[in-house]
Amino acid sequence: MFGSDSIYMPSKSRKKKLRIGWFTFTCSEDSSIILLELFNEHYFEWKEKIEFAHCKMIKSKNDQTGLDVAFIEGAISTDTEKKKLLEIRKNAKKLVAVGACACTGMPSSQRNNFDDKAKEEITPFLKQHGLWGKVLTVKDVVPIDDSVPGCPMDGKMFVSLLDRYFVDFGIVN
Amino acid sequence: MHGPDFDITIENLSKIEGHTALAVAVKDGRVSEVHLEINENKRFFTQAIRGKPAISAPQTLSRICGTCSIAHHMCCIEAVENAFGIVPSDQTMLLRHLLMNGLMIRDHAMHLYLFCLPDVFKKDSILDFSDKGTEHELIHKAFDIKSVGNAISTIVGGRAVHAPFPVVGGFIKIPKKEDLSALLPKLRAIRDAAIEFVDIFLNCRFSLENEGAFVSLINRDYNFLGDELATSLGICIPEHRFADYLAKSVIPYSQAPGFKFEGMPYSVGALARMNLNGSSLRPETKQSLPKAISVFPSKNTFHNNLAQAIEVVQCIDASIAIIESFDPKPETPLQVKPKAGTGVGVIEAPRGTLYYHLDVAQDGRVNRANLVIPTSQNQIKMEKDIGVLVEQCLKRRMPRDKISLEIEKLIRAYDPCMSCATHFLKVNWK
Numbered sequence: 347m348f349g350s351d352s353i354y355m356p357s358k359s360r361k362k363k364l365r366i367g368w369f370t371f372t373c374s375e376d377s378s379i380i381l382l383e384l385f386n387e388h389y390f391e392w393k394e395k396i397e398f399a400h401c402k403m404i405k406s407k408n409d410q411t412g413l414d415v416a417f418i419e420g421a422i423s424t425d426t427e428k429k430k431l432l433e434i435r436k437n438a439k440k441l442v443a444v445g446a447c448a449c450t451g452m453p454s455s456q457r458n459n460f461d462d463k464a465k466e467e468i469t470p471f472l473k474q475h476g477l478w479g480k481v482l483t484v485k486d487v488v489p490i491d492d493s494v495p496g497c498p499m500d501g502k503m504f505v506s507l508l509d510r511y512f513v514d515f516g517i518v519n
Numbered sequence: 520m521h522g523p524d525f526d527i528t529i530e531n532l533s534k535i536e537g538h539t540a541l542a543v544a545v546k547d548g549r550v551s552e553v554h555l556e557i558n559e560n561k562r563f564f565t566q567a568i569r570g571k572p573a574i575s576a577p578q579t580l581s582r583i584c585g586t587c588s589i590a591h592h593m594c595c596i597e598a599v600e601n602a603f604g605i606v607p608s609d610q611t612m613l614l615r616h617l618l619m620n621g622l623m624i625r626d627h628a629m630h631l632y633l634f635c636l637p638d639v640f641k642k643d644s645i646l647d648f649s650d651k652g653t654e655h656e657l658i659h660k661a662f663d664i665k666s667v668g669n670a671i672s673t674i675v676g677g678r679a680v681h682a683p684f685p686v687v688g689g690f691i692k693i694p695k696k697e698d699l700s701a702l703l704p705k706l707r708a709i710r711d712a713a714i715e716f717v718d719i720f721l722n723c724r725f726s727l728e729n730e731g732a733f734v735s736l737i738n739r740d741y742n743f744l745g746d747e748l749a750t751s752l753g754i755c756i757p758e759h760r761f762a763d764y765l766a767k768s769v770i771p772y773s774q775a776p777g778f779k780f781e782g783m784p785y786s787v788g789a790l791a792r793m794n795l796n797g798s799s800l801r802p803e804t805k806q807s808l809p810k811a812i813s814v815f816p817s818k819n820t821f822h823n824n825l826a827q828a829i830e831v832v833q834c835i836d837a838s839i840a841i842i843e844s845f846d847p848k849p850e851t852p853l854q855v856k857p858k859a860g861t862g863v864g865v866i867e868a869p870r871g872t873l874y875y876h877l878d879v880a881q882d883g884r885v886n887r888a889n890l891v892i893p894t895s896q897n898q899i900k901m902e903k904d905i906g907v908l909v910e911q912c913l914k915r916r917m918p919r920d921k922i923s924l925e926i927e928k929l930i931r932a933y934d935p936c937m938s939c940a941t942h943f944l945k946v947n948w949k
Contacts, residue, residue: 372560375537376585376680382629383679386666389658398646402531404633405644406927423560453582454560456567464566475774477560498585498680 364508364517367400367413369434371420371427372454372481376498377445378403378419384501392508395517413438414515418490419499421447421454422482435488442507443484446497453497455481527909529923535634535935541926542772543909550909553902555930557775557894565888573599573879574687574855576888580875581681583890584936586629588681589622589672590868593744598875599687601759602862603883605853611689612744614675617841618685619743619866620834621671625679626869627789627827628668630934631716632661635824638928639723660712664831667705671838674698688853699842706839713835714807717828721811725821727929729907731784731900733791736867741792741799741833743867749795751816752781758865761874765891770898777899778891784900787871787893788934789826790817800829801836808832820904821932827869857883868893870934894935901933 370378382403385392400408400416410416416438422428435441447454457468458480465479472479484490494504512518527543537557544552564583568576577595581588593615600607607615637644640654645661648654669679674694676682684692733751736743736758748756756764768777779785794816805812811829814822857879864875871893878886908929912922 370538372562374582374585374588376582376588379585379629379680382633383625383665383669385633386662386669389662393646393650405646407643427560453564453567453579454562457563460563460566464563464569468563468566471561474771475561497582 361394362515362517363395363397364511364515365397365399365412365414367408367410367416367434367438368398368403369400369410369416369418369430370402371418371431371448372423373420373445373447375419377448377494377496380498380501380504384505388505395512410434411437415440415442415511417442417444418448418484419444421451422484422487423454423478424476425478426476428482428487431484431487440491440511441484441488443490443493444504445499446495448484449493449495451481451483451486455483457481525919527919527923527926529927532927532930535931537936539930539935541905541930543905543926545909545913548913550906550913553906553909554772555898555902555905557773557898557935561774565890568885568888570884573602573857573877573883573885576877576885577685577687578681578683580888580890585680586626587622587868587870587936589618589676589679589685590743590866590873592682592685593619594864594866594868594873594875595877596685596687597744597864597866598862598877599864599879600862601864602860602877602879603687603855603858604860605688605855607689607853608850610693610848610850613841613845614690614694615685615744616742617671617838617845618675618682620838620841621668621675621679623668623743623834623869624831624838625665625668625672627831628661628665630869630931631720631824631827631831632657632665634934635931636661636719638725638931639719657716660709660715664709664713664716667702667709668834670702670705674702686852687855689850691852693847693850696845696847699845699847703839703842706835706842710832710835713828713831717808717811717825717832720825720828721814723821723824725928725932727820727904727908727911727932728818729820729900729904730818731786731903732780733794734780734785734787734872734896735791735795736865736872737796737799739799741796741801741837748865748872750780750785751791751794752783754781759863761863761865761872762876762889762891765896768899773898775892775895775898778896779899780896784903786820786897786900786933788823788897789830789869789871790820790823791871792867793817793822793826793829800833801840804829804833804836820929823932823934827934855883857881870894870936871896892936894933897933897935901930901935904929 542554581592672679677684737749874891876889
């Protein structure tokens with residue numbers, strides 16, 4: 347089959363990269379800041395090994411399909427976020443919850459424990475903007491493969507996890 | 520080409536902090552509506568801290584924002600100390616100034632070099648920068664500068680995000696002289712690169728001039744923690760009276776409120792600071808950057824980027840001066856004796872004037888809190904600027920996709936922080 351053989355042959359010189367997406371939901375985006383701080387030391391190494399397919403912080407043209415790993419920062423507090431997270435899960439071989447809000451819900455889920463007075467105060471706003479009264483963790487909505495806890499996420503744990511994925515996905519030997 | 524009536528919608532703006540969408544309606548070739556929808560999901564921090572000990576509020580409220588957490592931390596500490604009548608020591612204030620300098624270097628470097636620089640180089644992302652030559656070197660320099668800001672925060676505050684060392688009454692750990700001194704060669708090493716970035720933003724021709732007032736703290740040494748508020752309208756205000764001049768607007772399509780100053784749209788941030796307090800920059804900063812500094816006062820919104828680039832140099836110089844003269848002494852945080860009171864904190868966060876008002880009960884617990892956030896203050900002016908920009912683009916018969924790009928560049932110039940803007944809810948108290 348001459349035709350099919352000629353369609354695409356990956357070049358041996360073209361390195362395989364880990365295709366990742368970084369997504370933020372209900373949070374302060376402090377783990378995103380840690381990622382950008384880790385760039386100070388790792389950017390040039392990671393640029394060789396990682397394809398940042400979706401990372402709204404640093405690029406406007408983003409694609410969330412066919413991901414090796416999706417990193418999820420933040421808790422889930424709306425129907426829209428839930429729908430988006432389910433879609434990301436479908437598109438990612440591995441899904442990682444990063445930071446306290448994603449892993450434990452807090453502090454984004456503070457309102458889950460509000461007293462009646464505080465709940466009454468915020469209810470009109472919740473209704474107006476379609477926010478849930480009860481905020482969920484990432485694993486409440488989709489299965490997760492790994493997590494990087496901390497408020498913000500622990501940078502060293504994140505780097506170790508990434509190094510493991512480089513091996514697991516055959517990016518490095 | 521587009522017809523006389525059309526809409527521009529940008530669902531998720533990139534290369535800014537947080538989540539924002541924009542809708543612009545054009546009718547008969549004129550802008551009829553601009554809706555900047557800050558849709559970062561609210562987390563209700565002002566309700567969350569009610570009834571909690573005021574001394575714990577700074578750590579909790581620093582979680583409002585990832586990138587400028589130290590600014591929230593400092594502002595809340597100031598408000599709590601004012602409520603309890605605590606006067607921090609000179610050493611504590613010196614360390615707080617240093618911490619703020621580290622924050623400004625790191626935060627401005629992130630915004631300018633990672634988010635805005637691609638606009639200047641007509642690229643989508645730093646990822647598209649060349650792997651060799653000038654572009655490659657600039658990225659190296661950007662990370663070098665950013666990491667020094669990070670190092671200052673780590674040594675003084677314990678870490679760059681949600682710093683554990685600063686508390687009400689002082690610091691729980693005083694940095695060692697040798698650790699601070701180790702920062703000096705690093706600060707000196709990045710200074711030329713920071714000046715190079717000033718030149719890049721000075722030579723950038725992006726421009727949008729529009730009417731509106733400016734508000735910022737002014738003082739004698741361009742610090743970010745005092746002393747009184749000044750406006751381009753010629754009004755000077757003591758910190759505790761700032762809220763008296765503000766009118767809050769609920770913006771139904773946005774999760775953040777907007778504000779007007781004396782009935783006028785206004786802006787806060789580096790451009791306001793340079794316009795109102797630029798004469799207080801350090802002498803060596805002035806000496807190194809005469810051309811860039813002469814641009815101010817300016818009404819060009821894009822000069823906010825230039826002002827931030829100048830502030831990076833100012834913060835490097837101010838940090839060197841503080842560290843050279845600093846002789847740390849053992850000191851524990853001042854004792855807190857809870858009492859009923861009201862405390863106001865006003866500081867300059869990277870994105871502008873940040874205001875905290877706390878009412879504290881006799882037992883030292885928070886009764887209520889009111890926060891005014893820089894991005895909320897800029898929101899109405901931002902919408903007006905976007906309208907002016909789109910009108911200009913329409914006159915130049917610019918295609919819609921190009922107009923969207925121009926709008927994104929303008930919004931980025933404001934350096935908005937959506938996490939900050941939405942994570943509290945003001946309640947009308949009876």
